[in-house]
Amino acid sequence: MEQEIKLLKGNEAVAEAAVRCGCDGYFGYPITPQSEILETLMELRPWETTGMVVLQAESEVAAINMIYGGASTGKRVLTSSSSPGISLMGEGLSYMAGAELPCVVVNVSRGGPGLGTIQPGQSDYFLATRAGGHGDFNMIVLAPNSVQEMYDFIFTAFDLAFRYRNPVMILSDGVIGQMMEKVTLSPALPRRTQQEIARDLRSWALTGKPAGERRNIVTSVQLDPHVQEGVNHRLQAKYKAMRENEVRCESFLCEDADYVIVAYGCSARISRKAVELAREAGLRVGLFRPITLFPFPYAELSALNARGFLSVELSAGQMVEDVRLSVGCRARVEHFGRMGGVIHSPNEVFEALTSKFTDK
Amino acid sequence: MLDVLMHFCPGCSHGTIHKLIAEVIDEMGMESNAIGITPVGCAVLAYNYIDIDWVQAAHGRACAVATAVKRLNPEKMVFTYQGDGDLAAIGAGETIHAANRGDNIVVIYVNNAVYGMTGGQMAPTTLLGMKTATTPQGRDAKLHGFPFKAGELISQLDGVCYFTRQSVHTPAAVRRAKKALRRAFDNSMEGKGLSFVEFVATCSSGWKLSPVEANRWMDENMMPFYPLSKE
Amino acid sequence: MAKVRGTLVIDKERCKGCGVCLGACPFKVIELNREVNGKGYNYLYAAHPDLCTGCAGCALVCPDSCITVYRERTEQ
Structure with missing residues (x-):
């Protein structure tokens, strides 16, 4: 089969990859230098082809909570932002880690602190690897260094997010997001059907409580400290498995x-x-x-x-x-x-x- | 409804409203098709009582969560259940924008004019002169601003198909409230836009009154400011 | 003439003694007990069961679903 090659910006590659990897929904808010992700998705209109939902949220806070909602129903959901916006998403990321929900978050980072600059930066390393939000949690962080990797890592990130039921961050930067390179596009994967989600993910995903079966509750609150400590032990075991198996x-x-x-x-x-x-x-x-x-x-x-x-x-x-x-x-x-x-x-x-x- | 004892204080309106929601979902045959979103606050544990799928949202963000749940699962019946601290303070933005987008969800808003779970502090909805843990001399407009009419504000938006204000303190009110909930849930499944069902409710612990006195106080003080809908 | 008579079944251990049902009863059938239940609440009981018409107002406003009302049609 002939390879499909396109000249794309890093940000555009994220949008192309989202549609082609069977992503169910993108929720995001404009911020330089990553706004082309939302713009490209709106140009591509995937809701007419794959049925993927694309929505411009009213804030990064709303976007990450939309991601939380979408992920709770077993959907493959994506958001993207740049450094100040990622700070705003910290609470949501912590909730997703606590509730064990999969999602992919792209950070096309810029220089800070504060509003900082719209020019590239790599000063979100601690934020990504140490403290994406409150509480003891980690996310797998992938760092692309080419437009091709911006594209490929969307696929990898979704696989990892669902394997570990955990947020995965793609920590890019304004250089990789804005530069243009040729990208080899992979064949499009179909979105998971509602039946497949109900069959494969019902152990945790909200698909509507089947008659006569137990309901699912997606939550990160455990008022009993001993139960909460048990949750923490389970999460830490998961992060240990990531350390053992996912180094690249x-x-x-x-x-x-x-x-x-x-x-x-x-x-x-x-x-x-x-x-x-x-x-x-x-x-x-x-x-x-x-x-x-x-x-x-x-x-x-x-x-x-x-x-x-x-x-x-x-x-x-x-x-x-x-x-x-x-x-x-x-x-x-x-x-x-x-x-x-x-x-x-x-x-x-x-x-x-x-x-x-x-x-x- | 699950056969468990609720954690709410004696006389709390949440219990009655939970019961009505469970009855309406049951009567619509939607038990397997409903997804509820619980807030942060006293109702955070609503998922322990109503036997459907639930997701617990970050403080104030229930409407953003519901937006995505509904858009990615348009065949589901999606609703949020939020208090006035959650919806009208920290979550005002998410609520207004979900309403403005006309997302096909039901927002159930329980307004008791205080933060219940944290111990009766002032909420945006606290009446002028009302004493709370953070307004011990009574709410003063110069210091704290004015009581916030979230329902009236939301009802102005083009994406909202139904706004109603109800209560559950008398048998007649309960009957009316149930009809309102049914209408709201029907709207969401018919794709008419966002339905906003406000409940004027009591918080006897936060108000430092007995449940019976709280109902009387609500009638005399809350109802004139937050008037109930006729139907 | 047909008359409807009600019978109340009250889950006394579930009752928190809030009393919001008392005002919902048009015939003063129910009262709070001077004794307490296992949780220490003065629980509800039917003090004048003969007066109950089965209107179920008490059950409608009960936040904790403690009251079940049975209606029986009797000829008089």
Whole structure:
């Protein structure tokens, strides 16, 4: 079969993927730099083809709670936003983790704090991996570094969300969301029918209480602390299984590397060029790219024998803490990154590498 | 209705309203087709009493939750059950926009002019001069603003097909209220838009009155400000 | 002439003694007991069962569904 290839923005790829992966509903609110996701879906009008619902909500708060409602009925639901909007969704994400509901949330992040800038940022790493909201919970976080991955990860994210009955976040950034690349589109998958949902997901999903059977209740409230602690133990066991089974990462020229740059998303693309510059200069430098930020590839990173690790992020240094946890005191760990929407160039990364690791 | 003892305080209107909802769902034969959304507040545990599928929403967000449940499952009968703290304060935005979109849901709004579960604090609906845990000298408009008529506000919106204000403190009121609920649920299944059924209700614990005194107080003070619909 | 007579069955352990039913009874059939139930409430009882017409007003307003009303048609 001939491959279908399109030139798409990262944000447009999310919309195309949503329709083609059998998504049942998208609920979102405009915010730069991700508004093309909602705009593209409205252009595609999937309600006329697959029956997918697309709705512009009145706020990010409403959007995440629409996602909560849709997910409670066993539907594949998607929302997207950018950093300030994701902050607003924190309560809803916590509710979804507590009630064990699957959903996919795309964060096309920008520089902060506050209203910050509409230019790209990677300063939501802690928000995504540590504290998406209140209470002890985690979500799988996928970090695409190309438009193709923006597309592919929608499929992966829905699979993971339903496998673990948990929110999955795609942590992208304004660079990946706005840039255009060619994308190979996969064949469209059908939406699950109501019968399939009732057959496969009735153990938890609200499909209407079948006559004579027990009702389903989707909730995150347990007034008895011992029952609530039991819920927490069950959730933690799930997060442990994610850590054991869902780590994804990628290495480039790390085998012989004296120094390894650790970077995800747009910083990984920029750093790859910096690695090439370093190799041209005769330095043995590699690139390690975590693809899942939660679970973080601690073991894979720790297995590398480099003398120094440079965490490159568009932030004041967030992922660098996970790099330190991986490497411990065995090697030097440094951070480099621009902030506030400024993007580092490959040369800046290369210079940071040489200046930080020049043996004094 | 499940055969369990309800957690509500003696005389609480929630119990009677729950019973009416269960009766209407049963009479419509919709037990297997209804999905309810519970709020945060005293009614959070409504799912323990009415034997249908339920989802418990974050504080104030029930109408957003219901919007998606209904749009993704148009054949289902979807309703929210919310108090005045949940709907009229923190959830005012979600309620107004669901109403404005004309989502085919039923919003059941129980207005007792206080926050019940947290211990009788002022709600947007608290009457002027009314004493609550956070207005110990009585609600003063200069300090706290005015009582909020959510029903009248919502009824102005084009997406709303039915607004009614009911109570359940007398047998006649209960009979009228049940008819109103039936009409609202019928509307939602006929795709007419959002139906908003408000109940003026008592909170004897929050009001620091006996249940019988609370009913009298409601008649004398709440009804003039929140007048009941004729039918 | 046909007359309807009512019989009340009250679930005394379910009753919270709120008393909102008392005002709903046009014939003062029901009263709160001076004794308490297992939960410590002065529960409802039919003090004057002969006066009950089975109007079910008490059952309609009872928040806790404690009252069941049976109607019986008698000739007089």
